[in-house]
Amino acid sequence: MKPFGSLRTHGAGTLRPSDDGTDVVLAGWVARRRDHGGVAFLDLRDASGSVQVVADAGEGEADEVLAAAHGVRSEWVVSVRGRVRTRPEGMANPALATGEVEVAASELEVLSVAQTPPFPIEGRVEADEHLRLAHRYLDLRRPGVGEAIRTRARITSVMREVMERNGFLDVETPMLTRSTPEGARDFLVPSRLQRGEFYALPQSPQLFKQLLMVAGLERYYQIVRCFRDEDLRADRQPEFTQLDIEASFITAEDLYGLVEELIVELWSEVLDVELSAPFARMTYAEAMARYGTDAPDCRFDLRLVDLGEVFRGTEVGIFRGALDAGGSVVGWRLPGGGELTRKQFDDWVEFAKRRGAKGLAWGVVEAGEGGGAPTLRSPLAKFMADDEVTALLAATGAGVGDALFFGAGPTRSTQQLMGALRVAAAKAHGFVPEDRWAFTWVLEAPLVEWNDDEGRWDPVHHPFTSPTEDSLATLEQAPGAALAQAYDLVLNGTELGGGSIRIHRRDVQERVFALLGIGEAEAREKFGFLLDGLSYGAPPHGGIAFGLDRIAMLMAGAGSLRDVIAFPKTQSGQDPLTGAPAAVDDAQLREVGLRRLPPS
RNA sequence: GGACCUGUGGAGCAGCCUGGAGUGCUCACCUCCCUGUCAAGGAGGAGGUCGCGGGUUCAAAUCCCGUCAGGUCCGCCA
Numbered sequence: 001m002k003p004f005g006s007l008r009t010h011g012a013g014t015l016r017p018s019d020d021g022t023d024v025v026l027a028g029w030v031a032r033r034r035d036h037g038g039v040a041f042l043d044l045r046d047a048s049g050s051v052q053v054v055a056d057a058g059e060g061e062a063d064e065v066l067a068a069a070h071g072v073r074s075e076w077v078v079s080v081r082g083r084v085r086t087r088p089e090g091m092a093n094p095a096l097a098t099g100e101v102e103v104a105a106s107e108l109e110v111l112s113v114a115q116t117p118p119f120p121i122e123g124r125v126e127a128d129e130h131l132r133l134a135h136r137y138l139d140l141r142r143p144g145v146g147e148a149i150r151t152r153a154r155i156t157s158v159m160r161e162v163m164e165r166n167g168f169l170d171v172e173t174p175m176l177t178r179s180t181p182e183g184a185r186d187f188l189v190p191s192r193l194q195r196g197e198f199y200a201l202p203q204s205p206q207l208f209k210q211l212l213m214v215a216g217l218e219r220y221y222q223i224v225r226c227f228r229d230e231d232l233r234a235d236r237q238p239e240f241t242q243l244d245i246e247a248s249f250i251t252a253e254d255l256y257g258l259v260e261e262l263i264v265e266l267w268s269e270v271l272d273v274e275l276s277a278p279f280a281r282m283t284y285a286e287a288m289a290r291y292g293t294d295a296p297d298c299r300f301d302l303r304l305v306d307l308g309e310v311f312r313g314t315e316v317g318i319f320r321g322a323l324d325a326g327g328s329v330v331g332w333r334l335p336g337g338g339e340l341t342r343k344q345f346d347d348w349v350e351f352a353k354r355r356g357a358k359g360l361a362w363g364v365v366e367a368g369e370g371g372g373a374p375t376l377r378s379p380l381a382k383f384m385a386d387d388e389v390t391a392l393l394a395a396t397g398a399g400v401g402d403a404l405f406f407g408a409g410p411t412r413s414t415q416q417l418m419g420a421l422r423v424a425a426a427k428a429h430g431f432v433p434e435d436r437w438a439f440t441w442v443l444e445a446p447l448v449e450w451n452d453d454e455g456r457w458d459p460v461h462h463p464f465t466s467p468t469e470d471s472l473a474t475l476e477q478a479p480g481a482a483l484a485q486a487y488d489l490v491l492n493g494t495e496l497g498g499g500s501i502r503i504h505r506r507d508v509q510e511r512v513f514a515l516l517g518i519g520e521a522e523a524r525e526k527f528g529f530l531l532d533g534l535s536y537g538a539p540p541h542g543g544i545a546f547g548l549d550r551i552a553m554l555m556a557g558a559g560s561l562r563d564v565i566a567f568p569k570t571q572s573g574q575d576p577l578t579g580a581p582a583a584v585d586d587a588q589l590r591e592v593g594l595r596r597l598p599p600s
Numbered sequence: 601g602g603a604c605c606u607g608u609g610g611a612g613c614a615g616c617c618u619g620g621a622g623u624g625c626u627c628a629c630c631u632c633c634c635u636g637u638c639a640a641g642g643a644g645g646a647g648g649u650c651g652c653g654g655g656u657u658c659a660a661a662u663c664c665c666g667u668c669a670g671g672u673c674c675g676c677c678a
Contacts, residue, residue, distance in 0.1 A: 038635035057635065074628085093638055116629060118610065123627070123639080125612045130670050184677050204678090230677040294678095354603065355674065461678075488678085498678060547678090560671095571671065 003048065007079065013049015017100045019084040024103060026051070027079040027111065029141070030072050031122050040069040044080060044103075047146075051098040053080050055105050068108040075121060075141075077112035080105050129562070134576040136567055148556040148564045151270060155552055156223055158269045159243055162262045168221040168245070173208040175201060175225070181526055183462065184228035187238070195593035201227035201239075204545060206462065207530045209246040210502055213541040214533045218248045223548065232571045234560040235494065235550055239569075243551075245499070246543030252487055252501055255544055256441065259489060259497075267437065270555055279439040279489070287442050288412070292330070292419020294445065297493030298438035300431045304418050305331045307406070310391045316383040318361065322408035329408045330418045333396045334425055337403020338364040348405065351424060357417045361406040365398050374400050423493060440490050447471060447482040448515065456517045461486045463516055464509070464530070465500040466542075472508065479515055487544070496551055499544030506535055 003011045008027040015024070028046030035041075042053040055069035056062055072078060082105040093099035117138050119127035132139040140146045160170070179186045179200035186200035202208075204226045212220045222244045229238060247255070260277040267273040280298065287296050290303040307329040311319045319329045334340075345362050352360035363378025375381070376389050384392075398404050405421060407414040426432050447467050448457040457479050459465065467475060471482035485501035503509045509531065513523050523531060552564040562568040569575050589595065 032638075032640095034637045034640050036635055036637065036640075037633070039637080040635095041637055041640085043638070052638065054636085088636075091636060091638090096638080099638085116610070120611060120628065123611080125627080127611060128607085128670075131611085133670095228677065231675085233677085234672070236677070495678070545678090570669090572669085574669095576670095 003046070008046075011048030012044045012046045012051040013098060015051050015084055015098050015101050015103070017086050019101065020086050022084045023082070024084055025079065025081050026053070026103065028077070029114075029121075030074055030076045030078060033069070033072060033074065035070060038066075040066060041102075042069060042072065042078070042080075042105075044078070045143075049097055052093075052096075052102040053082065053105050053108075054102050055108065061106055065105045065108045068110070069105070072108070072110060073114065073116075075114035075117055076110055077114070079107075079109040079111055081107035130570065130576055133562075133568065133570065136577050140566065145563070148552070148558055149566055151556045152548075152552040152564050154270050155266060155555060156548065158266050159223065159262065159548075162265055163221040163243075163245070166219070166258060166261075168219040168247075169217055170222055171212055171217065171220050172222065173202070173205040173224065177202050177208075180207070184230050187227045187229050190592035190594055192592050203228050204242060205244055206464070207527070209244060209543060210464065210530060210538075210541065211533045213246055213248045214536060214538050216248075216539075218539075220244075220246045220543075232569065232573060234562075235553065237549065237561050237565060237569055238573055240561070241548040243497070243546040243548050244543070245545065246541060248539040248541040250501075250540070250542055252443075252485060252542065255499065255542060256487070259544060263439065263489075266551070266555070273437065275437060275439070279441055281441040281443055283443055284445040288415050288419075292415040292417070292422060293493070294442055294488065295490045295493055295495045296419075296440065296442070297423055297426075297432070298440050298490075299433050299436045299492055300426055302333065302335070302422060302426055302431060304415065304422060305333075305396050307331045307392065307395060310388060310395050314383075314388060315385070316380050318359070318380075318408045319406070322410075322414070325410070327409050328411040328414050329406060330414050331392070331396050331407075332405045332418050332422050332425075333398045334403040334405065334429065335431070336401055336429070338366070338401040340364075340403055345403075348421065348425065352407070352417055352421065355417055355420060356413075357407065358409065360417075360421070361408070363404045363406075365393065365400050365402050365404065367400045376404070378404075380406075436492070438492055442488045442490055443486075444468070444483045445486045445488070446480065447475075447484040447512075448479050450480060457515055459512075459516060460484060461498070461500050463512060463518070463527075464502045466503045466508070467512070475511055475515060485542070489544075489546070491554060494550055494554060495547075496554075497544055497546030499542065501540070501542035504534065504538040504540050506531075509534065 002009070008025045010019070010024045010026060012026050012028050026044055026046070028044045028050075031043040031045040031050050033040065033042050038057045040055045042055070043050050044053050055066045057066055080103060082103040084101050084103055086100055087102050118135055119131055119138070121138060121142050140149060176189060176199040179188065179198065184203050186203065189199040189201065191197045191199060205222065205224055209220050224242055224244050225239055226242050227239050230236070232238065256278065260279060264275050264277050267275050282296070284294060287294050289306060290296070292304050308323060311323065311329050314320055322329055348362070349360045361378065361380050363376040363381060365374050366377050368375050373390065374393060376384065376392070392398070392404070396404055405418070407418045445460050447460060447465065449460050451458045461484055466485045468483045468485055475482050486498065487500070488498035489496045503512060549561045549564055553561055556564055558564055567575065567577060574580065586596070
């Protein structure tokens with residue numbers, strides 16, 4: 001493919017034996033120089049790849065090129081005129097796409113010299129991340145790093161293709177909007193024209209996309225930046241990108257179909273992986289019970305087992321106490337875990353304690369004496385009746401040589417602890433196949449959950465999520481049992497996206513607000529514009545939003561969102577390249593009506 | 601807000617536990633040599649606030665306290 005721009009005729013990485021004899025002009029960076037005195041090799045790199053350029057001793061021009069080649073250094077930008085030739089017998093390099101050819105240079109022009117880079121561009125060693133981010137333009141020049149950014153571009157391109165093909169309209173929504181109280185902390189932007197008041201950067205275009213449905217656009221999508229002022233993680237940045245989707249006159253099933261079409265095409269086009277759809281589905285309750293999380297990693301089985309029945313009449317104190325208090329005993333089997341040392345078991349107990357658990361019990365299944373029934377070697381064994389051990393082994397499927405872990409306590413936190421253990425221990429012991437793509441829908445999350453600190457019901461998703469038809473009847477009587485018409489798509493233990501069918505009826509919205517303790521005045525103050533909109537003939541509608549960065553991270557095989565964002569922030573929310581965030585001068589503050597507080 | 605890991609010439613590491621001269625390795629950089637390399641090779645050279653501050657000690661990269669920065673996680677966040 002001919003490169004864009006008239007300063008060169010070919011991309012360095014595109015040359016093949018079929019180009020033998022072609023006169024070319026290349027331009028790019030000097031990746032490496034191998035200087036033998038009488039002959040010198042330059043690896044010339046551009047966005048298409050790299051190719052070997054040869055400067056040979058000879059007559060006239062050639063000697064000038066060789067002299068110039070002696071002087072160039074890594075990362076200088078050069079232009080080379082020359083002729084493609086197949087390499088001499090035995091000199092091909094099968095490790096390179098261009099390894100069968102080379103370019104015999106007849107002219108070598110230095111377009112730009114370069115300082116020695118602060119870390120190697122071509123080396124395989126990982127440089128310190130802070131240093132990489134401070135010189136991100138050099139970091140992105142490194143082939144592997146830049147590749148993730150290219151993969152991301154391919155992903156957004158396929159997303160747009162699929163959405164456009166399905167008749168969705170790309171509509172932009174405001175970046176400067178108003179702060180709404182739900183969810184995460186807002187980033188605030190002071191207003192100069194309305195001194196003392198603030199815009200907020202959107203956490204998502206949620207309310208706007210619903211209003212676009214009221215407006216009759218029917219099918220909306222946007223690849224849109226969102227902002228949340230919360231602490232960072234490997235998979236959380238303060239600004240991130242969503243593929244945001246909303247449609248009218250649809251059911252959840254319609255969305256599953258669309259999303260599966262999109263995901264299948266993404267994996268096919270970008271990774272050349274053929275997924276099979278429809279994806280697996282499970283309920284939220286199943287996810288919590290079997291995997292201890294709402295984002296289960298289904299690449300491996302090894303599920304959690306509820307042991308409430310097994311230990312119904314137990315003498316084991318910690319199990320007794322948990323069950324009597326209405327909590328749970330949850331077990332998990334580690335195949336072959338009998339090999340673990342005491343130290344390793346202690347480490348997992350420590351792992352549990354670091355997560356706030358009181359403890360973690362464990363046992364090892366051993367062969368019974370004289371071929372008798374298997375027994376459990378465990379600090380708890382002496383409190384366990386024989387029939388409990390038998391039932392335990394049956395319930396968990398544990399056999400001789402396996403280890404069992406037990407968590408006991410309040411149901412939710414115990415499931416979560418065991419879920420975290422399941423993932424960490426399975427990873428540590430090689431039970432997670434890294435090459436699998438395990439998609440699953442998690443459906444029917446609760447509509448609300450009890451917030452003990454504040455003494456109220458909080459929405460699990462957001463306050464505009466529709467309850468299921470069945471839940472509507474008993475919404476006020478049993479709020480905790482109400483299910484939402486909500487759905488999350490999970491891949492390998494990471495939530496890729498989630499959404500819901502929205503409430504489009506005023507009376508239902510009022511009942512949900514009442515349940516959440518949001519009075520009419522408060523609702524009007526906070527979401528008045530949405531409620532107004534919904535009162536003018538809102539179609540049934542619903543949508544979903546995907547974390548583009550997370551999708552790109554998983555597809556690129558990256559370990560962090562930072563790897564798929566061109567200019568990311570560090571864990572403390574700083575950008576080492578620009579130095580953001582930074583102080584502003586008093587005049588700027590005065591203009592927007594702000595005054596600096598003394599440092600606290 | 602909290603836990604843990606890391607910080608040593610330009611880069612990546614070792615040294616730290618058990619204190620004793622800035623000691624070592626690989627790469628990069630500079631000079632020279634070299635006509636088939638591809639992580640070229642050879643000879644020579646330059647380059648250090650051991651993140652920063654304080655303490656203990658005759659003596660601190662090493663032990664202690666604090667702090668800053670980076671990372672992973674919990675809380676927070678859908």
